[in-house]
Structures are given as C-alpha cells and as structure tokens.
Amino acid sequence: MTSPRSSKAAQARFTEQEALQFHAQGKPGKLEITPTKPLTTQRDLSLAYSPGVAVPVHAIANDPATVYDYTSKGNLVAVVSNGTAILGLGNLGALAAKPVMEGKAALFKRFADIDAIDLLVDTEDTEQFINAVRYLGPTFGGINLEDIRAPDCFIIEQRLKELLDIPVFHDDQHGTAIIAAAGLINALELTGRDLESCKLVVNGAGAAGIACLELAVSMGIPKSNVILCDTKGVVYQGRKEGMNQWKSAFAAKTKARTLAEALKGADALFGLSVKGAVTQDMVRSMAPKPIIFAMANPDPEITPEEVYAVRDDAIVATGRSDYPNQINNVLGFPFIFRGALDVQASTINEAMKVAAAEALAQLARAEVPDQVAAAFHGRRATFGPEYIIPAPFDPRLIVNIPTAVAKAAMDSGVARKPIVDMDAYVAKLEGRLDPLAGWLQSTFSAVRADPKRAVFAEGEEPAVIRAAHSYFSQGFGVPILIGSADVVREQFRALGMVIRPEYEIIDTHKNAHIEEFSSYLYARLQRRGYLKRDCQRLVANERNVVGALMVAHGMADALVSGVTRNWTSVYDDVQRVLDPEPGRNVIGVSLVLLRGRAVLVADTSVHDMPTSTELADIATEAARSARNFGIEPRVALLAYSTFGQPRGERSDVVHEAVAILDERQVDFEYDGDMAADVALNRDLMRHYPFCRLSDTANVLVMPAFHAASISTKMLKELGGATIIGPILVGLSRSVQICGFGAKDSDIVNMAAIAAYDAGRRG
Ligand SMILES: NC(=O)C1=CN([C@@H]2O[C@H](COP(=O)(O)OP(=O)(O)OC[C@H]3O[C@@H](n4cnc5c(N)ncnc54)[C@H](OP(=O)(O)O)[C@@H]3O)[C@@H](O)[C@H]2O)C=CC1
Ligand SMILES: CC(=O)C(=O)O
Ligand SMILES: [Mg+2]
Secondary structure, eight states: OOOTTTOSSOOOOSOHHHHHHHHHSSSSSSOOOOOSSOOOSHHHHHHHSTTTTHHHHHHHHHOGGGHHHHSGGGGEEEEEEOSTTBTTTBOOHHHHTHHHHHHHHHHHHHHHOOEEEEEEOOOOOHHHHHHHHHHHGGGOSEEEEOSOOTTHHHHHHHHHHHHOSSOEEEIIIIIHHHHHHHHHHHHHHHTTOOGGGOOEEEEOOSHHHHHHHHHHHHHTOOGGGEEEEETTEEOBTTOOTTOOHHHHTTOBOOSOOSHHHHHTTOSEEEEOSOTTOSOHHHHHTSOSSOEEEEOOSSSOSSOHHHHHHHOTTOEEEESOTTSSSBOOGGGTHHHHHHHHHHTTBSOOOHHHHHHHHHHHHHHHHSOOOHHHHHHTTTOOOOSBTTBSSOOTTOTTHHHHHHHHHHHHHHHTTOBSSOOSOHHHHHHHHHHHSOGGGGHHHHHHHHHHHSOOOEEESOTTSHHHHHHHHHHHHTTSOOEEEESOHHHHHHHHHHTTOOOOTTOEEEOGGGOTTHHHHHHHHHHHHGGGTOOHHHHHHHHHHOHHHHHHHHHHTTSOSEEEEOSSSOHHHHHHHHHHHOOBOTTOOOEEEEEEEETTEEEEEEOSSSOSSOOHHHHHHHHHHHHHHHHHTTOOOEEEEEOSSBTTBSOOHHHHHHHHHHHHHHHHTOSSEEEEEEOHHHHHOHHHHTTOTTOOOSSSOSEEEOSSHHHHHHHHHHHHHHHOOEEEEEEEESBSSEEEEOOTTOOHHHHHHHHHHHHHHHHHHO
8 A cells, every 4th residue: 555645646546447347247246145054964954954954943932041052142233224324425215225334244254253143224204114123133243234314314313222132232333433533543643732721623413423522522622622614514502404403413613604703723534425515625624633533435525635634744544455544443343243243242331342442542552563563574563644444354353342342241241141261362363264264465566565566477367357457457567568569559459458658668579688588588598599599589488488588687576477378388488598596396285265264285286206205395385385474384294195194105105204394403393194174174183293383284285296296286176265376486586377268367466476475576
C-alpha cells in the first residue's frame, strides 16, 4: 500500500468487469455449505438423519442447552439485512444487498472461523422484519444486523435484543463505533490531546453516526463538544426538519448551521455519510493536527490525497483497505462474535464493546512481535499517523479481541458458559487460523510498497494481457509484454483495454539487444552443443529465453510465463539462461489452503524421482521457503510407510533422506518416513511418541514428483483447496512458471510472487 501522502491519486485497483468476473467465476457468489459429518454409508445416513437424528431431537427438547452440543448453532451467525442502507450506496433493496451480506459471512469465516449465512428480508416494515428474524432466531448462535437504515435499525435491534436470548448486534452501529473509538483513542494520543477536550463533528446521523457518537460520549467526550450533521446540516437544538429522537439526543446548542461552519476549529471529524460530502476548504478550517476519519464506503467523504494536499499535519483514516488506517467494522464483528459465541453470551453489552475497542487500540500501540513481523514479510508497522489501527490481516486480532470480549462477558455476568482455562482458550484461538493463510495478502502489500518491473513472456495472450494490466493497476509495478507489437496492440483493442504509456512491449525479432543477448547465451551454451547461430535463433524466437535474458541483464526484475507451453519446456528455456543461486537447489513448492489450514508441499515441479540426497535438499529448501512465508517449519518426509512399516524401495529412500538430514544437523524440525495422515493428524501422530515433530506437519516433502503433483491436483479438484504454485524457488533470478492455461487471476498472483521474490533479493 503506497502512502497517499506521496502518491498523487488513488488508483483503481480493479475494473468493474474484474469485480463481476470475481463474483461469477466458479460457483457464483462467495459461499457454500459443507457437511461436517460423513454421509457416505447407510449407517451414516441412519445416524445423521432418520432414525438416529431423533435422539438429539429428544435431548434438546428435554434440555434446550444441549442444542449447543448436538448442532451447529453455537458457531452459526445470521447476517441479516433488508438492503435499506447498503454501504453508502443507499436503499437498493434486499436482493441487491446479497453480495455485501455474502461478503460479511465470508469474512466471519475467514477471520474468526465462524459459520455465517446471509438472510435477506424483503420488507421495509420494521414489525415484519422483527418478526422474521425473531422466528428464525433459534437457528443461530448470534444475529448480525447489517445495512439497515436509521432510525428503523435502532427500533429493530432494541426489540430483537429483548425478544431473543442470543447476541443481536447491529454491525453498522456498534462494529463501526468500536473501531472508530479505538482509532480515535490512538489518534488523540498521537496528537497530544484527550477525549475530555476533543471537539468532534460527526457527519451522518444514521446508524453508524449516532452509534459512534454514543460510544465516544460514553468514553469521555463531553456532549457539549460534539456537533452532529445530516443532509439538512447541523442537528441543532430547536431544529424541526428531518429530526427523530436519536438525533434529538445529540442536538447541539450552537450557532453553526452547516457542516462547513461546524468544522471550523474542530479537532476531529467522523464521516459516516456519503462520498464527497467533505471539501478541502472544510478541512483547511479545522484545528491543527486534525483527525479525519472519512468512513463512507465504498468511497470516502474526502480522499486522503485531497486532505494531505491542504493539510499535511492531518491523521486520516478511511473505510477502505487500499489506504493506510482502515477504520472498518471488519476489524470488529468477526472477533467480537468469536468471543461472544465462545462463552455462549446472551447478549453483546456495553462492557464487551468497550473491551473490544480498548483491546484494538492497544494492539496498534504494542510492539510487533517477530512472528507477526514475519507474517508481514519483516515489515514492522510502528504506531504513528499512518498506523493508528491494526490491519485486518494481523494474526494477533483472533486472540486479543475475542479474549477481551469473552472476559468482559464473564465479568459482566452475561456468559452462560464461562471459560475455565484461559490459556487453553488462547491456544484454541491461535489454532483457528494459520498465519500462512494471510501470506498472499501481505506479499501483495510488500510488492506495492516496492513495485517491480515484470516481464510477461506470453504478451500476445488475452489472459496474460488482462493479468499484466491488473498487475499495473494493483500497484505491483510496470509490466513488460513480449510479443509482436502489432498483435499485442490488436489484442488490447479487442479486449477493450488501453495500453498505458508505462507499459513496454518487446518484439523479439526487433529487439535492440539481440547481439548482446546472443553473445551471452553463446558463452553459456557453446559447450552444450549450441552454435552461435543457434543462440541467435533462440534470442530472435524464444520469448522465454528473451524474458530470462532480460532478467539476467537487470532490464527487468521478474519473469512470468507458462500459460501457453508445458511447464518443462518453459523451465528448459529458463535454464538455458539462468543457474541456481549458489548453494541452493531449485524446487517447486505449492501452498495448499483449505478450511483455514495451510501446508506447503514440495517438490511440486523439478525433481522427478529424487534420490535420498535430493530429498534431503528438497526438505531443506522447503523449510527455508516456509520461513520466508513467515512460519516455523515442521517438515514431514512423506511415504506410504510410517517409520519403516511397511517397508519398500521408495520408503527406504525417504528413510535415508532423514538420516542425511540428521548428519547435516539442520536447524528445523523434521521427521519421516511418515504417511500423510500421520503427518497431518494429531491423534494418529500420538501413536508414535518418539516422533520428533512438535505438532502436525506444515511442510510435506513428497517422495516423488508424481505423488506431489497428483496429491495437490486432487486436493484442488476434489477437496476444493486453493493451491498457490508451484512456486519456483532457488533460481539465481526471480522467475515463476504458471500452469498451462492459467487464468488471469492466477497469472497476476504468480507475477506478484515473482516481484516479491525480486524485492527480497534487493
Ligand atoms: N467504515 C465503516 O466501517 C462503516 C462505514 N459506514 C458508512 O457510513 C455511511 C452511513 O451508513 P449508515 O449509518 O449505515 O446509513 P444510514 O442510512 O443509517 O444513515 C445515513 C446518514 O447519512 C446522512 N447523509 C446522507 N448524505 C449526507 C450528506 N451529503 N451530508 C451529510 N449527511 C448525509 C443521512 O442524513 P439524513 O438523516 O438527513 O437522511 C443519514 O443520517 C455509509 O457510507 C456507510 O458505508 C457504515 C458502517 C460502517
Ligand atoms: C463497512 C460497512 O459495514 C458499511 O459500510 O456499511
Ligand atoms: Mg454495513
């Protein structure tokens, strides 16, 4: 993420077409339901359905609390909306709210391992809405109300809280208020101010605006120091137009009648209204070191660039993820519900909200530990104007916020199942998310901070052109497309895309470096059976060779190819130009992400039938990759046998590889030979108390290429795993080879990984 203090304007990171394609590709939408019990045999069916299911039915009827033992209720949240205030887009109806609600449900899963489902209630009548949710209530462990306009949302939430014995939480009110409060606490500290003297203006007197104001006042800002504004201007005492009881509670005794007048001399502004509602003149008139949280989504009231152009002393936050300081309720709702569900809280009360806000504020001020810095590629965010609030991918959130919320629930008497062993709870929370799962995101952030020139060798291919364009628009750097200039231009035209002036097109036949490249290649290949004219032909015709030569000569930082040719032929071309890094071995590692779990698999590309020494090398290289990904490796050398049983030729090779690692005294955990289920299943591993792995393996070294390739592809097709890679590691320059027929999103990911690798090399 580049700082808006230095960049001239925010770039669109994707096109509208890309956003639609993202939602349409594969299974349309962002959610699916997966059973947690096997349903394969007659017996399974008898247990899961009739007649076995009758047993838990009776148990729950006799003791309703057992519903948490026998059903998914305890980890299930409904995200409910009628679409009357979808983000800052207005009342677009229940159906149009579905992408946002599916998105919120997906975030519950991604960040807090909570199963959530969207429910769209197609009515603007508050009574009908309340009844719909009320009668569906028993299904869920919690209700997250979303994007319901004010003042209806206040009535709906209050009534549902009274009617239901599970947490009911209007995210736009309290989620937003908690995050804004945490940000404000920190921004005030940074600017040497306190809540008691802070003059705050809130623009937007709806769900979010009123709730933010309520929390700010309850935390210490005097009511006399706040001014609330809406579409009619200042909410002042005596105003008649467009009022309701919630606005009246904050009607100010002031002569100011417009937002511009209210902001004169103000210390802080919360924007919770619509795009563009705040002007540069307004910002200019604020107090020194103004605090400006422009939180409207998807576009803020004023952009950080616009603020910094007139006030370089400001602290600015938005609701968006592409600027520093994202004040967005995504930092709250997953983690707050996690804590509330884990103690079976009957409600989310004020004590729990304040605990969440304080824990968040503290997290941004805390020293970033090594493990977190590693997950963010060594970048240590330090508390300051551009880091007043943690980023959603911070792996500490899943521990710090739920524990604070759970403790507050217990202390305030609303926890029905208090946590007895807090250390065990912390360990359980840590286990819910693997730091690797956020790896791609933090890789992308690192590349945006240090953009790279990437060669796209197959520059005439539509998918590659889309990827190159996306590479640029995501801020990863400048793309260089190899191909005939005429064909590339024609393809851009056919795709309805514009070639930006920064893009470079390299026509291999007209390349100014043909002679220099040929001589370089000839020097490398003359004793491998190549004549000078063979090298000239390669340089004139082979785009992968040219791409690799450009990287070798420092004309580009990274190369990505492999969309139109099989992996081995691309790798052969690359090897003609590039060697392994001294002391390294070139291997492929694949990152497998599935249901919150992440493992690295190696070697997924180079060695066909590795010897024991090569397997030991692969294990060492894979462990090194794991550390680069920010995780401490626990390497299992896999076989069909476990610790010598049953024996066989390949198992013996794996066994010898372990002995070689013993001799080398490597500095990572490893063991084998071991079957995959023993490596990945704690209960099975316990049968081998002598096993040297301290926990289940996170790096799997396959006995041969075919096992690696088959298992990762099966995981993708049958298990629905996300596979990133094979990522090529160990080469002297940064090159990535995509799979044959890769989609544009895969290509751009690989290009960004190559750029990241180039950045690490310096
Ligand atoms: N960053 C975050 O985490 C969050 C951001 N938000 C953002 O806050 C905004 C409001 O959402 P929400 O409270 O749920 O919606 P509501 O519909 O409940 O309230 C909208 C409020 O905005 C006011 N408003 C609209 N246009 C203007 C304007 N030009 N100037 C001043 N006030 C205006 C309305 O005024 P009136 O009362 O006169 O109609 C109303 O008070 C949205 O942009 C949303 O994206 C919301 C939740 C979380
Ligand atoms: C973030 C959010 O919930 C909103 O803008 O409505
Ligand atoms: Mg919302």
